[in-house]
Structures are given as structure tokens and as C-alpha cells.
């Protein structure tokens with residue numbers, strides 16, 4: 195079946211499952227431990243209702259928006275996900291082409307299977323570089339400078355991964371990269387031959403051996419001291435940390451629980467978005483990822499104050515199903531669903547989306563109780 199026949203992301207995921215080896219599919223799809231947060235990332239969206247306005251002239255609907263000064267076709271961007279060659283032989287190069295064709299922003303994972311230079315060489319496109327801080331700060335610094343040289347426009351520092359969450363599927367599968375897939379950005383830089391086998395998952399052992407667990411707020415300043423690029427902090431789930439992030443000079447915040455792959459029992463990202471926006475939204479853009487699968491999800495996040503959203507697994511499943519064409523189709527689906535949602539909500543531009551367009555579960559119950 196071609197990706198052109200698929201009508202939603204659940205179908206992409208189901209088809210990806212039939213195409214990929216179990217070890218790869220499980221790595222992409224799973225969350226940590228018993229996956230409470232993974233289910234919540236989706237379920238929390240279904241608890242938010244929409245309040246459409248009618249009889250608005252929606253003959254022209256424009257979903258375009260601006261992120262960090264870049265004009266893009268829609269407020270849906272692509273989150274960093276590692277190891278795209280596990281999904282398709284062309285890896286991140288194919289993903290990058292599809293994203294620039296869709297005229298939106300890609301965050302390239304520092305753990306990509308094509309190098310950041312190979313991705314940059316695919317042609318023009320707005321790209322940010324996601325950073326994991328390695329114990330070896332010299333190599334970390336090199337990565338940041340290479341990203342600058344290759345034309346990346348921001349550094350996205352992931353702050354929720356001092357260790358890898360317990361992904362039981364990976365442990366059971368004894369996750370291991372096949373010979374044709376490697377951490378391209380650090381190839382020849384990090385000594386990976388003598389890694390201590392701390393876990394049955396090679397990925398967890400990689401993080402255990404190489405990631406800098408001492409990473410703390412002072413390092414955000416350190417990162418700013420080695421780059422002129424704006425620094426976005428990815429993985430914030432509390433108002434307290436959002437305030438610290440702004441104090442530390444973050445140019446933006448990503449409310450994210452890493453696709454529910456790190457700490458289980460953290461809340462769904464959409465359920466903490468509004469309090470973070472209330473605390474710091476006036477100062478920096480607040481983005482969200484986690485469980486976005488529909489145009490209506492995008493709309494809900496924007497109504498609760500997000501400046502844009504990112505999708506992780508959807509682009510990987512698109513890639514697995516049909517390479518570059520699959521990722522293009524996934525992004526087209528988001529654009530199309532968002533535009534239809536906007537029209538049915540009585541909204542012609544992203545700026546018109548406001549808080550009154552959504553009703554949370556709590557508001558729904560308050561409204562019912564007040565009538566009793």
C-alpha cells in the first residue's frame with residue numbers, strides 16, 4: 195500500500211509496524227516503563243473540547259506563522275528523533291528534504307544517522323540542532339560550532355535526559371544498532387569501543403557512558419558562552435523550571451516529556467502547557483510536543499498558548515512507510531487537517547486562535563455544576 199492511500203497517522207503507524215524489524219519499530223513507538231505518560235499524551239487531547247464560532251467568512255484560511263523570526267507554512271514543526279536510518283536507508287537526508295518542501299522547521303537530533311553536514315547539504319531549509327551534552331565538553335563544543343558552520347539557526351538543548359528512561363521494549367529486544375547505522379555526528383570523535391555494558395539496551399549504555407549527568411543550570415550559561423545562536427530548552431514540564439529557563443536566557447521553551455520515553459507518570463504535555471504559558475509566555479515563545487497526531491491537537495495547543503508544536507513519531511512513521519514521500523504526506527496531512535479545523539472553528543489566521551476556542555475538562559465540569 196502506498197502512503198498516498200493512508201488517511202491518518204494511526205494508519206501510518208500500523209503500516210510502519212508491518213514494514214520495520216521489531217527492534218526498530220519498538221524503539222520508535224514505545225515509551226518508558228508501563229507507558230502511563232505515553233497514553234496520557236494522547237488521552238489528554240481527547241479531554242479538551244472545541245468551541246467553534248459560526249458564520250465567519252472562511253473563504254481564505256492562512257495557517258502560516260512565524261517562529262524565531264522565520265516564516266513557515268504552519269505551526270507544525272518536526273521534533274528531533276534519533277537514527278532515521280533504522281526507518282529508511284536514506285535516513286535524515288530524506289526527512290530533511292520533505293520538511294523543507296513543506297516549508298517548516300526541522301530539529302535535527304544530535305544522535306542522527308546522517309551527519310548534520312549531510313543534512314545541510316540537501317539544500318535550503320530552516321533547521322535547528324538538538325544537543326546532548328557529552329562528558330567530553332570539547333566534542334560538545336565542536337558539535338555546536340559545526341552546527342553554526344553548517345547553517346543551523348538555533349541550538350535545542352535537551353534537558354530531560356541525564357539518563358535514558360527505562361524503555362522495556364528495548365531492554366527485551368536487547369536493542370542494538372545494525373552495522374549500517376551509526377551516530378554519524380560523533381563518528382571518529384568519541385571512543386565508543388570500550389563502553390561499559392550498563393544495560394541490555396545499547397542505547398541506554400551509550401547514554402550511561404557518554405552523556406554528562408552533571409548538566410545543570412550553569413551549563414546553560416556555558417552553552418550560551420560558546421555560541422551566538424539562540425538556545426531553546428527542550429523538556430520543561432513545570433512553571434518553576436520555565437521561570438528558571440527564562441532567567442537563564444533561553445530564547446524559547448519546549449514543553450516536552452520526550453514523547454513519554456523518559457520519566458513515566460509525568461503529566462501529558464498539553465495538560466501543563468497553559469500554566470507554563472501564563473508564567474513565561476509573555477517573555478519567550480513556548481512550544482509543545484508530545485502526542486500531536488491531528489490538526490485539532492495543533493489547534494488546541496495553540497488555543498492554550500503554544501507558539502507552535504513539534505511532532506516526533508509521525509515523521510518517523512512517514513519515513514518508514516514511504517521515505518521522503520511518506521514524510522511529505524504526513525506533513526501535508528497536518529496542514530490540511532489544521533486548515534479544515536480553522537475553517538470549521540471560524541478562524542482565518544493563526545493569530546485569531548484564542549483561549550475561548552477550547553474548553554478543558556475542568557471547565558466543562560464547572561459549567562455543568564454551576565447549572566445544577
Ligand SMILES: Cc1cc2nc3c(=O)[nH]c(=O)nc-3n(C[C@H](O)[C@H](O)[C@H](O)COP(=O)(O)O)c2cc1C
Nearest residue numbers: 222273274275276303352452453484485505506507
Ligand atoms: C524514536 C525517537 C527518538 C527520539 N530521539 C530524540 C533525540 O535524539 N533527542 C531529543 O531531544 N528527543 C528525542 N526524542 C523525543 C522527541 O524529540 C519528541 O520530544 C517526542 O517524540 C514528541 O512526542 P511524539 O513522538 O508523540 O510526537 C525522540 C523520540 C522518539 C520517538
Ligand SMILES: CC(C)CC(=O)C(=O)O
Nearest residue numbers: 276305358397401452455
Ligand atoms: C540516542 C537517544 C538518546 C535518542 C533519544 O533521545 C531517544 O531515543 O529518545
